[in-house]
Amino acid sequence: MMDFCSSMLDDMDINTLIARRVRELRDAHGLSLEALAEASGVSRSNISLIERAQSSPTAAVLDKLATALGVTLASLFEARATPAEPPSPLARAATQAVWTDPASGYTRRSLSPALPSPIQLVEVHFPAGQRVAYETGARDTEIHQQIWLIEGAMEITAGDEHWRLEAGDCVAMRLDCPTVFRNPTRKPARYLVALSMAPRPSVRRSA
Numbered sequence: 001m002m003d004f005c006s007s008m009l010d011d012m013d014i015n016t017l018i019a020r021r022v023r024e025l026r027d028a029h030g031l032s033l034e035a036l037a038e039a040s041g042v043s044r045s046n047i048s049l050i051e052r053a054q055s056s057p058t059a060a061v062l063d064k065l066a067t068a069l070g071v072t073l074a075s076l077f078e079a080r081a082t083p084a085e086p087p088s089p090l091a092r093a094a095t096q097a098v099w100t101d102p103a104s105g106y107t108r109r110s111l112s113p114a115l116p117s118p119i120q121l122v123e124v125h126f127p128a129g130q131r132v133a134y135e136t137g138a139r140d141t142e143i144h145q146q147i148w149l150i151e152g153a154m155e156i157t158a159g160d161e162h163w164r165l166e167a168g169d170c171v172a173m174r175l176d177c178p179t180v181f182r183n184p185t186r187k188p189a190r191y192l193v194a195l196s197m198a199p200r201p202s203v204r205r206s207a
Helices: 011-028 033-040 044-051 059-069 073-077
Strands: 098-100 107-110 119-126 131-134 141-151 153-158 161-166 170-174 179-182 189-199
Touching (some): 011 044, 011 059, 011 073, 011 098, 033 044, 033 059, 044 059, 059 073, 073 119, 141 161, 153 170, 153 189, 161 170
Antiparallel strands (some): 098 107, 119 189, 131 179, 141 170, 141 189
């Protein structure tokens, strides 16, 4: 099993990475702090602290920001290549971003390389007895995910759907409704998340 503590990105580095990504995405959308706060439901002061790497935001807060910015949660942990350095198709284990939710203690490792791709891979370690709830809403980009449980058991709710996954099970869902992840057992769980993104088809209006 991969040792999550082996990553070169410590807590300070990961908060700096998140800070840079939130600023980049906010600037790309032309949003002020006030506009992002209104769209996400996260206070302006909290966003400001996050963008200055002076806060350790929870998974729920980051998901609110990701939803408002129209990206996946995994996108907030992407390391951008420098202009003089083309994005690499290889992501070494030692350089993959690892982040731990301060509220639940669940840990996620971003597996995907910097080379642009419609697919993102994330490995998650979920502690026993913990629960994480996301107020996920519809985005301009249509996002699908599949979750393959490697070890343990997980209960997942997406909107009105509910599943209990055992090792080897895989479930597919769209990220367009509130979602809850819960480990109801006394043992940690580990799973792989595969995300794919595509622009939502435009709806033609009749004249």
